[in-house]
Every structure is written in C-alpha cells, then in structure tokens.
Amino acid sequence: MNLLEFTVPPLPYYIASGRTVFQIGEKHVSRRNIRLFDLLVVTKGCLYMGEEVRHYEVTAGKALILRPDCYHYATEGCREPTDYFWLHFQASSGWAATDSVPLRLPPKTADASDESLNFSAGTFPLLVPQCATVVQPGKMEELLGQIAALGPEAHLPSSRFKEQTLFQDVLRLLSASVEAAHSAPATACAEQAAAYLRSHYKEAITAQALGETLNFHPVYVARCMNREYGQSPTEYLLRYRVEQSKLLLMQTDLPIARIAEETGFNQAAYFSSRFQRVEGISPRQYRQRFSLG
Numbered sequence: 503m504n505l506l507e508f509t510v511p512p513l514p515y516y517i518a519s520g521r522t523v524f525q526i527g528e529k530h531v532s533r534r535n536i537r538l539f540d541l542l543v544v545t546k547g548c549l550y551m552g553e554e555v556r557h558y559e560v561t562a563g564k565a566l567i568l569r570p571d572c573y574h575y576a577t578e579g580c581r582e583p584t585d586y587f588w589l590h591f592q593a594s595s596g597w598a599a600t601d602s603v604p605l606r607l608p609p610k611t612a613d614a615s616d617e618s619l620n621f622s623a624g625t626f627p628l629l630v631p632q633c634a635t636v637v638q639p640g641k642m643e644e645l646l647g648q649i650a651a652l653g654p655e656a657h658l659p660s661s662r663f664k665e666q667t668l669f670q671d672v673l674r675l676l677s678a679s680v681e682a683a684h685s686a687p688a689t690a691c692a693e694q695a696a697a698y699l700r701s702h703y704k705e706a707i708t709a710q711a712l713g714e715t716l717n718f719h720p721v722y723v724a725r726c727m728n729r730e731y732g733q734s735p736t737e738y739l740l741r742y743r744v745e746q747s748k749l750l751l752m753q754t755d756l757p758i759a760r761i762a763e764e765t766g767f768n769q770a771a772y773f774s775s776r777f778q779r780v781e782g783i784s785p786r787q788y789r790q791r792f793s794l795g
Contacts, residue, residue, distance in 0.1 A: 504556075504632040505680065506539075506567060509596040509625050514539070516669035519589040519649050524549075526583065529576035538592045540568040541672075543636065545643055547584025550577045560586075563639040565676060567632050569599065587646040591669065595625070599632070630676040637678045645672050691716065692730035695723050699739045703746065704766045709735060743767060744780045751789040758785050 508514055517538060524530075530542075530549060542549060542560060549560040553574040560566045568574045570592075636642045649668045655661045694716050699707065712735055713720035724734050731738055747765040750756055756764070762773035777785045 503601065503634065503680070505600050505602075505629050506569075506632055507598050507600050508593050508628040508630070510628045511625065512595050513628070513670060514591050514593040514595075514597075514673065516649070516665050517590040517592055518653075519587065519646065520653070521585070521587050521647075521650050524580045524584040524586075526581065527579040528584075529579040530574075532573075532575035534573040535571060536568075537570050538590050539570055540574075541589040541591065542566045542568070542586055543589075543642055543646060544584065544586040545639075547580055547582045547586075549580070549584060549586060551575070552577045558633050560633070563635055565631070565634060565636050565642070565679075567630065567676075569632075587643070587650065589646065589649070589669070589672070628673065628677060629680045630673060631679050634676075634679040636675060638675055642672065642675050645675070688726045689730055691718055691723060692726040695727055695735055696731065696738060699735060700742055703739060703743050704764065706766070707739060739766075740776055741780060744777055747773070747777065747785065748781075748788065751785055752792050761785070 524547070530551060542551070543565045544560045544562050546562050548562070549558075549566070551558045551560060551566060551568070551574060553568055553572050557577050558566050645668050649665055649672075652661045652665050652668075656665065695712060698712065698715060709720040709724065713723050716723060718726075727733060727735050727738060733741070743765045747761050747767075750761045750764060754761075758773070759770040762768060762770045765773070767773035767776065774784055774786075777788070781788060
C-alpha cells in the first residue's frame with residue numbers, strides 16, 4: 503500500500519472542497535505541482551487517474567490523494583456518470599511518501615533544554631493511504647457533504663473552525679483504512695501487550711506473567727512487540743516507566759526514592775541507574791533543569 507506519512511502536530515489543514523458530477527466522457531483536469539494535496543472520494547461511477555507513472559481506478563467507496571509535488575492527469579474519460587467529492591488540504595509540517603508502516607514507538611514526554619523551560623509538543627506519524635477503500639464510506643460521504651455545505655458561510659470564523667474539525671474526522675477515517683489493512687494477530691498481540699504494560703507499569707511484571715495474561719507464549723509476545731515497536735516488552739516497560747518518572751520529576755517535589763516507588767522501580771539506586779541509561783543524566787540532574795533555584 504502506498505502511504506503518505508505526516509508528522510503531527512501540527513495537523514494537515516483544510517483549504518477548500520466541493521462536489522462534482524461527470525457525465526460519460528468527461529475527465530479530471532491535468533495539473534502539475536499544484537502545491538497542495540487533492541483528496542478525491544468517489545460515491546458513484548469511477549475516475550480514471552494517473553500520477554506520474556502510477557494509474558488508479560477510483561471506484562465508488564474509494565479515496566485517492568493526489569500529491570502536491572507530482573504531475574496528475576486523467577488516463578481516460580468516465581465510462582459512466584461519476585459523482586465525487588474533492589477536497590484540497592495542505593500540511594505545514596513534514597510529510598513523506600512511503601510503502602511501509604514505521605515502528606510505533608511510544609511518545610516521549612516533552613523535554614526542555616538546560617537554559618529554557620519552553621516545552622514543545624511531541625510529534626508522531628499520521629499515516630493515510632494514497633489510494634484505498636474507505637472503511638466507512640457512508641460516514642465519509644456525510645462528513646464531506648457537511649464540509650461542502652459550509653462553503654457559502656466560510657467567511658465566518660465559526661464555520662472555518664467547523665470545517666477544520668470535520669476535516670480532522672476525514673483524516674481519522676482515512677487513517678483507519680491503514681489500520682484495517684495492516685491489522686493482524688501479531689499486531690493485536692503487540693497492542694494488547696503495550697496496553698497492559700502501560701496500565702500496570704507500577705507493578706512487578708515478568709515475561710511469564712505478561713504471556714499468561716494475554717494467553718500467548720512470552721517468546722511470541724516479545725517477537726510481536728519487537729516487530730511493531732522495535733522494543734522487547736522489558737525495554738518498552740523501562741522506557742514507559744522513565745517517561746512517567748520524568749513527569750513526576752518536573753511536576754512534583756517528591757523525593758527520588760518515592761518517585762522510584764511510584765513508577766515501579768521500587769529502589770532508588772536501580773531507578774537512578776535505569777534513568778541514567780535512557781536519558782544520559784541522573785534523575786536529580788534532570789530535575790535541576792526545571793529548578794528555579
């Protein structure tokens with residue numbers, strides 16, 4: 503599957519949209535380097551589209567995103583009446599075309615430099631298919647219809663805000679298509695394991711206990727987590743505990759020993775050594791970054 507990977511936040515933002523009906527023989531206009539993404543969602547008929555050397559047949563219930571940096575064109579006219587929504591959007595953050603799903607590493611806690619307390623939001627990848635069957639075509643048609651209906655009042659701030667929020671729902675449905683295409687027992691196992699570790703990180707967790715909880719062999723659980731997250735269950739748990747401890751170091755005056763207890767490390771010395779390994783500095787040094795003294 504050809505994918506578009508956006509680095510968010512900030513999220514891609516809506517520009518304009520509409521609905522078009524082509525009669526037999528009509529076809530999409532050819533354009534080059536239009537500097538924005540063009541989402542096409544067909545509700546009836548079929549669009550025959552090309553982008554550089556790739557050809558697509560976008561039938562009812564499918565979506566195609568034309569890239570801003572490519573030449574796209576109609577490969578032929580419509581063979582039957584074709585009804586479709588179009589939506590232009592842009593991304594102020596980074597994006598890339600890929601054919602593989604990246605490792606789903608756990609998000610990091612916001613950090614700061616030694617000199618500043620200006621925190622930045624942690625980014626993560628948002629994957630959407632360039633061409634795919636929409637998971638909920640009826641819902642997608644409803645959302646796009648609502649956005650298009652706001653066009654006459656788009657000059658109002660409240661309507662512009664609503665357009666953007668509806669567009670985020672469109673992105674969510676597109677992203678769900680990627681998740682559906684890549685869902686597998688191994689993926690489900692890794693997600694269940696990660697959820698359990700995050701929910702029980704304060705407790706003592708062994709590989710055997712994790713396997714018994716999920717009804718999988720510990721070796722299989724570890725293999726699934728390595729494939730999806732690039733980490734073993736033990737490493738995933740360690741890094742999640744460290745992230746939770748960073749929040750307590752920044753936001754509370756709790757002693758180091760107490761933070762060790764609260765985050766599942768129990769012993770202060772062990773906590774300090776594990777924290778140093780992950781962050782490169784001790785918990786005390788990390789806390790001093792945010793001290794006003």
